[in-house]
Amino acid sequence: LDYAGIDIEKMMQPADNLIETRYVSKGRQKFKVPTSVQQSVPAWLVFSMFFVVIPLSNTFIAERNYGTLMRLQSMNISTGFLLAGKLLPFFIVNLIQVVLMILVGVFVVPMLGGDVLTMGDSFGGLLLITTAVSFCSISLALLVASVAKTTEHATTIGGVFNIILAAIGGIMIPKFVMPDFMQTLSVVSPMSWGLDGFLDIFLRNGNALDVLPESLLLFTFGMVMLSTTALVIKKKMSL
Template identity: 30%
Template structure:
């Protein structure tokens, strides 16, 4: 009996060839997306980190360090905002504008070289003046960027500032009673001069620490601009991505009611009245929109009560983004329902499409992990705009106007999806 039931289920699936094909296409597509992001040569595929640089010191030491960082293939340094063709060059970044850019999510990190950085010389005796640390202003939505920049600073310091470390080492040995011969001192002076005048390439460096083996050669202070004021920052960050992905599945499932009405003949009876297809889909859209808006509101309200998500502190921005997100996912659900003939097809198609765009749009893993080409392609996934809007509101604490571009894109996608659903569904309308 069990064998017959299994056979009957396979036969039923085989009758719907579209659902059958998509059932086996889904794992291949889903695996391919993850392979594009995490597979292959990671050193070649790792996206470059955009870094704003503010040189408040202006010393030769600071310039040597920054020139070496600019030559690193893993970094892309910006000293001033980009200007459009024909416009005068923008003023260079200062500490205030760099912090504002990081808070707004334009770049994940800014490197500040404070005044007095170049006046310090390495000291291996422990009796010298404490070094002025570099300052990294970070957006912890991208936790990799601070570690990459911090590591690159230590790496290039071994090559472009090696003359300073050599001189400090000789001074320490003198203090500890090591007696160099005149020839040795002459050779050390020649080596120091060579290291000071050679062009820094930021090449491979060995070693991982300072005199004690674990300390950094150049001290670096990291300041988290976006997550420092949040009690549970990860909960706030992932509430946005999970909320958008949940609405996609919810709208696709609820949109399946259109297929059931078509199969039961209810749709034909409705269209035999004065009701037009546009009116029918508008009613369905408003129902899905209201349901999605209530669902995401309950999700964030629960996050406020239990997990500390600051919903009421960002209520205007939430209402804007929740409304636009509920609308675009509802229209998208209508497109899926209009394109599919059966419930099985809808399940297969919605799983394939929603999981794919959720992965591409950043709902399942951060977009900064993707190769640069895939990051640009992810802008075609409408959920990436919804996610960015929620991050502007909840994570970066930006004003309502900061989320208006994302809201406008979502409204445009909503209009496009509704037009496509209406065009596809016209074939059901009675003449």
């Protein structure tokens, strides 16, 4: 091989000297890497729950334009009761989405040659993180609907905002392959909190206590969004 310009001595060097180790996780921490199914199903589950902003905005803005909200307030119905009337039905919608996505991961994906979605053993933990993500996503959607003037405006704001949250929150690209600064930035995304909670259940076989930190963050964020929505509605109704 000398005539071809190939250095045989270099080829015979131990492989250990030629292999460079790179850590894809922040802080060089060891962790259980999810399979494609374990990553994709909870990621797109969270993403779909946050996209409730589009149907909710259409309903909310239509009621506002038709004067339905004004008539309800003239009947001394509180703003909190009005918001609760939006939270409950869309919470049920999100629960249906969760069930359907889990069924796809457990039954449909294996039929197509993929891995089976592992569920974990904690139904209470799964219910807690599902409730927290749903409450957070609906509260954010209500705020977008309350400040938007038209359905097109709400769709644009909600869509762009959700895509940004998904991009930095590990939905589109797994966090464990992100650079260090992106992994640090991802902690500001509510979608990241929700995804971490679902991975605690599906991947790490966690329980309700394990998802409690993420759930508290989601509930707190949701309460801030819901309180801001109530203030916006009261201000607009008083004009």
